[in-house]
Amino acid sequence: MAAPQPLAVTRAATTEQQETGGAGGVRTRRAVRVLLFLAAVALPCLVVYHYRAVAPADVLVRRGAAAVPSRLGAPRDDDVDLDGEDARLERVLRGAAMANDTVILTTLNAAWSEPGSVLELFLESFRTGDSTRELLDHLVIVSLDTAAHARCKLVHRHCFALVTGGVDFSGQKNFMTDGYLKMMWRRIDFLRQVLEKGFSFIFTDTDIVWFRNPLPHFYPDGDFQIACDHFTGDPDDLSNAPNGGFAYVRSNTETIEFYRFWYAAREKHPGLHDQDVLNAIKRDPYVAELGVKVKFLSTELFGGLCEPSRNMSRVCTMHANCCIGLRRKISDLNAMLQDWRRFMALPRHYKHSVSWTVPRHCSLQKLEG
Template sequence: NSDRRKLVQVLRAATTPSRTVIMTIVDKSWARPGSILDLFLESFRTGDGTKFYLKHLVIVALDSQAFQYSKDIHPHCYHLKTAAHFKPFTSFSYLILNKRRNELLLEVVELGYSVVYTDADVMWLRNPLPHFQIPRELSIACDSSLSDASSEGESTDGGFGGFFHLMSSDVTVEFFHLWKLVGVLYPRVANLSLCEISRDTKFVQSAGFRIKFVEADYYGEFCRPSRNISKTYTMHANCCNNLESKVHDLKLVLHALANPEKSKDGTLHQLFTSGNTLKCLTR
């Protein structure tokens, strides 16, 4: 159909020689002037060794407004049509997005492309991809808020799996088909995030699906700032359900990266230890 043809065109334009694309998903609240998307793209331009990967980034828009804005500022965009209205920061919306994202990921890997997926509120401080060159179907950074979200029966941006590498292979395709089939019989399974299903050892092993959980210190998050910022490749603005606060804090992170007067690592460390600078960390 026409949507699939458009997806193929975008993937062909954005792919690396090894048939890998970087992908993020936004809606109109995250894709407008001064938004999360602007900061996300800026992190690629200012990060250490990350600017090169902009040409391999595909922005997936959930609505026409986000799609139009994304096209205005980036060459590789795809409109993922959804039946439901997506409202950020709600458990129900994350369930919808989780399901729709999995369908898209399956389609992409079936087309023979591997995916580096990154939430748009994940700032790229340094090139994280060499750390992901692991012969596994999935390499994933699971946030610390996963256990809290699971215990409360909710899905949050923390437990969602905001950064991962998914290898295109027959095993990956079969895993997603099996997940979908089991989800029909057991709806709770269908609603699990990629991080949550990855921790179901019995299910994963039955599919022959190999997973590498990357070291948390390499992938920072607002929920649990890294103790050694010099090792951090990315910074995820999770544990923050206020969009204005999220944008405010991510601007500070990028400003710290671009600060010419102090070392980047020292400035970032100060951000997360001062106690009164970041709005998202104010309790």
């Protein structure tokens, strides 16, 4: 029996498709496979590109008109902080605080932060002092301009940038110039903020060299304790001449209100710096009403060029006060460190014979000439 014709036709049609239209089908399938391969390769690249386009490494955090790129995987820089200045300050203080929430603070501008300037001598004193190196872990350098802040981050762990709109604090600020006064009052207002956050502090000017830990020498009953240009011998005597370059202040309601009052008093005493205004208000009835316990620190322990400590076996700090001019300060601070190294190198029974060789360039005769 003959095979049905339709089957032969069907087979013939199939063979023809393979010889003619089938070639186009093969090309189509190959093209599809190529496209699928390219898609498989391209898709991850597109994903990576998309992630890269929005990754944190390229996010611009805007502060005013400036745009600063943050770095992927790097610690959050305190210059690029979405939390704001208040949160930055809290974080820096917390990172530097001692167990009793006490920090050491100093302020710095560009002129004092350059290599070979005051900052290097200040930090070196902590490293060469008697049991003072560990205090560097609790020191916060408060930078008053961007150059000082950049320098701080190169040489120290705890840095805080204090921004003051419309004021340039970067240059040398000579005593009693307009820039100097603005810088001093900005400092007083900042210290009030630190107290309000619950942190007690030791404030130290950067032109002070540290030789011993001062904490054991503060009065247990003093809220506000301040160094002197001249010390009468009585820590409670309001006739002492205070120097705002070194102070220990406990955080409590009395000291917070005291700093508010001190800062506000600048308006009643225009043209005076913080130290002179302090002298003007220390006998004010309102200060007595506040109940803040004021103590003045002996120059034997906390000396300076105005009144040098006479006991190198007890001195904690020495201040390049009563000295005008950055170069003069640097010279005499260097001399203080040399005197200290000489003292520390001597056998114990010879130490009593060592005395300061300063002031040299900061002597009153040279200042007047």
